[in-house]
Amino acid sequence: MGNFGQLxxxxxxxxxxxxxxxxxxxxxxxxxxxxxxxxxxPNGVSLLLPLTFTMDPISAxxxxxxxxWGALFGGSTxxxxxxxxxxxxxxxTTFDGYPLAKQGQAARALTLAFxxxxxxxxxxxxxxxxxxxxxxxxALRFGAAEYFAVYFMAFASFIGMSGGSPFxxxxxxxxxxxxxxxxxxxxxxxxxxxxxxxxxxxGISFLIAVIGLFGLGELLLTMEEGLKFEGVKxxxxxxxxxxxxxxxxxxxxxxxxxxxxxxxxxxxxGGPTAASFMSYALGRRFSRRGRxxxxxxxxxxxxxxxxxxxxxxxxxxxxxxxxxPGSATAAVMMGGLMIWGLSPGPMLFSTRxxxxxxxxxxxxxxxxIAVVLVLATVPLFAFILRAPFxxxxxxxxxxxxxxxxxxxxxxxxxxxxxxxxxxxYVFKKLDYPLAPFVLAMxxxxxxxxxxRQAMLTSxxxxxxxxxxxxxxxxxxxxxxxxxxxxxxxxxKGGRAAPKNDAAATPEGRxx
Amino acid sequence: MDISRSTMDIAAACxxxxxxxxxxxxxxxxxxAWGSSGPEPGYFPFYVGCLIILGSAGTxxxxxxxxxxxxxxxxxxxxxxxxGERLRTVVAFFLPIVAMAAISAWLGLxxxxxxxxxxxxxxxxxxxxxxxxxxxxxxxxxxxVIFEKLFMVPLLKGPVLEAFGIY
Numbered sequence: 047m048g049n050f051g052q053l054x055x056x057x058x059x060x061x062x063x064x065x066x067x068x069x070x071x072x073x074x075x076x077x078x079x080x081x082x083x084x085x086x087x088p089n090g091v092s093l094l095l096p097l098t099f100t101m102d103p104i105s106a107x108x109x110x111x112x113x114x115w116g117a118l119f120g121g122s123t124x125x126x127x128x129x130x131x132x133x134x135x136x137x138x139t140t141f142d143g144y145p146l147a148k149q150g151q152a153a154r155a156l157t158l159a160f161x162x163x164x165x166x167x168x169x170x171x172x173x174x175x176x177x178x179x180x181x182x183x184x185a186l187r188f189g190a191a192e193y194f195a196v197y198f199m200a201f202a203s204f205i206g207m208s209g210g211s212p213f214x215x216x217x218x219x220x221x222x223x224x225x226x227x228x229x230x231x232x233x234x235x236x237x238x239x240x241x242x243x244x245x246x247x248x249g250i251s252f253l254i255a256v257i258g259l260f261g262l263g264e265l266l267l268t269m270e271e272g273l274k275f276e277g278v279k280x281x282x283x284x285x286x287x288x289x290x291x292x293x294x295x296x297x298x299x300x301x302x303x304x305x306x307x308x309x310x311x312x313x314x315x316g317g318p319t320a321a322s323f324m325s326y327a328l329g330r331r332f333s334r335r336g337r338x339x340x341x342x343x344x345x346x347x348x349x350x351x352x353x354x355x356x357x358x359x360x361x362x363x364x365x366x367x368x369x370x371p372g373s374a375t376a377a378v379m380m381g382g383l384m385i386w387g388l389s390p391g392p393m394l395f396s397t398r399x400x401x402x403x404x405x406x407x408x409x410x411x412x413x414x415i416a417v418v419l420v421l422a423t424v425p426l427f428a429f430i431l432r433a434p435f436x437x438x439x440x441x442x443x444x445x446x447x448x449x450x451x452x453x454x455x456x457x458x459x460x461x462x463x464x465x466x467x468x469x470x471y472v473f474k475k476l477d478y479p480l481a482p483f484v485l486a487m488x489x490x491x492x493x494x495x496x497x498r499q500a501m502l503t504s505x506x507x508x509x510x511x512x513x514x515x516x517x518x519x520x521x522x523x524x525x526x527x528x529x530x531x532x533x534x535x536x537x538k539g540g541r542a543a544p545k546n547d548a549a550a551t552p553e554g555r556x557x
Numbered sequence: 558m559d560i561s562r563s564t565m566d567i568a569a570a571c572x573x574x575x576x577x578x579x580x581x582x583x584x585x586x587x588x589x590a591w592g593s594s595g596p597e598p599g600y601f602p603f604y605v606g607c608l609i610i611l612g613s614a615g616t617x618x619x620x621x622x623x624x625x626x627x628x629x630x631x632x633x634x635x636x637x638x639x640x641g642e643r644l645r646t647v648v649a650f651f652l653p654i655v656a657m658a659a660i661s662a663w664l665g666l667x668x669x670x671x672x673x674x675x676x677x678x679x680x681x682x683x684x685x686x687x688x689x690x691x692x693x694x695x696x697x698x699x700x701x702v703i704f705e706k707l708f709m710v711p712l713l714k715g716p717v718l719e720a721f722g723i724y
Binding site for chain 1: 562566569576577580583597598599600602608615616619646654658661662670681682696700708711713
């Protein structure tokens with residue numbers, strides 16, 4: 047029960063006026079980011095990150111995580127009111143949310159979504175509270191080989207469970223690794239892949255890649271699709287809200303199932319997008335009212351929302367305890383931790399318990415604040431979204447360009463971000479998943495160091511990756527995950543190949 | 558001018574394969590073998606480059622197989638990636654951004670963003686001149702206050718603002 051005492055210490059850190067203000071500000075910024083298409087959670091956190099370099103790490107991480115919660119909630123607002131997901135992970139919410147809103151029950155749909163999302167998020171945070179120090183203690187025994195095995199498992203699960211083309215996932219991930227190796231090699235001090243270009247010696251920042259791929263790429267895509275917001279009017283009546291909140295416990299079976307799916311997909315790097323789709327599909331299959339899904343069925347809102355948010359918060363568990371982010375946004379935050387001079391992973395729990403438990407405590411507070419604020423600001427954002435995208439788009443573009451510049455005060459980074467924007471646009475259209483790219487970019491150096499150190503200790507023999515039960519099990523699991531696409535192809539006899547395309551679209555935009 | 562999805566798939570895969578080849582080549586400059594103190598710096602990137610080429614080749618094969626299968630079902634080219642009109646929309650949105658970056662590199666970010674917003678509102682969104690001008694100035698002013706005053710992150714000023722004594 048040591049965790050409980052530490053959590054209380056964490057609350058003492060998080061519950062200051064200063065930090066509460068930061069949470070409110072972060073959630074509001076996150077709502078803006080989540081509501082506006084073209085600005086997603088990974089991109090929003092990247093844009094804000096350079097501004098936190100001068101803050102103390104606890105305030106900075108509270109700001110960024112609060113923004114993350116806000117973005118997760120904000121994405122659902124547009125899904126329900128406008129049938130346009132503000133975040134990739136809220137695509138599944140449109141299936142039943144928008145039909146219910148069109149039947150004149152927008153307030154009920156929104157309240158159901160936010161309440162179940164809040165329950166999902168709190169479940170996720172509870173899982174983090176209970177498991178994180180245990181996982182971290184376990185991971186203290188890890189050597190270089192074990193670390194490489196964990197990275198290997200994380201990346202293999204992307205390829206094995208991506209749902210889209212495993213080749214595209216592989217290419218996206220390896221391009222991320224290649225981008226991470228540009229610059230000075232940390233072990234030998236030689237410059238790599240810079241081709242005598244001075245601008246590349248400092249390496250390519252993952253923030254630039256995220257701003258380009260997720261920000262500018264998404265903007266180009268939204269522009270091309272000719273976005274128009276034709277929304278449902280939402281009038282929020284306090285009695286309707288109260289009745290909808292009271293309705294939520296009735297869906298306990300869906301809640302539990304979805305929260306479990308979400309936690310699992312969040313801890314393994316499946317991410318919130320995959321979790322919400324899986325939860326919706328399973329809900330349709332197992333719910334007694336499954337045949338009403340897609341026509342404005344409340345359970346069809348509860349299922350993806352709960353899973354989306356529990357996955358979103360659980361994605362922070364492996365980031366904190368192992369140093370392996372469970373989603374693209376978590377990857378960006380982990381990059382932030384490293385910039386602030388903290389090394390995420392098991393040691394963080396013993397070196398900076400105030401940071402870890404302050405953060406975990408702030409997650410409880412941040413989500414409660416997010417539920418309240420998101421309900422309060424629905425009319426405001428519904429109003430903002432009536433502005434045409436030809437006006438909103440350029441404003442977001444300016445934010446992205448400035449964001450790219452502020453990463454290191456180089457104009458070269460702006461050009462790089464524009465390049466990544468085109469890549470992101472083409473990749474998204476062709477269903478290349480972008481999350482593995484970002485993960486590989488953030489983890490590239492660490493994975494390479496772990497690999498090289500392990501090979502050094504074993505004198506170049508790959509047998510070290512199977513030298514004890516722990517590392518062999520992890521490598522075995524990784525290999526099994528890698529072979530999943532082949533196995534499923536063999537089982538299906540190759541006849542289901544075209545169906546994969548439909549499944550690939552949401553994953554490719556994975557948050 | 559229509560670009561089919563399978564053509565684009567193959568073009569993108571060729572591009573990624575080319576990047577993979579560049580990565581492999583760059584890695585050989587650092588040495589990809591085992592030196593006296595373990596793997597040389599190019600060892601890891603070299604295999605990363607190889608995997609990029611492998612994945613790209615896989616995508617090409619997959620696309621060709623699907624195209625062969627799809628032809629029987631939907632006729633010649635299958636799904637469209639982009640048609641002329643959509644391409645024009647995207648280019649019309651993207652070129653001004655490139656222009657903004659070029660102007661910003663020369664005259665500073667504030668002037669770049671001001672001109673860009675004015676252009677986007679006046680020409681692309683079709684607002685009248687005065688509202689466009691006021692909005693552009695407002696965007697510049699808000700960004701100036703946020704970055705220079707609130708967060709103390711100086712943005713690129715360029716020669717014009719410096720001539721007015723704003724650093």
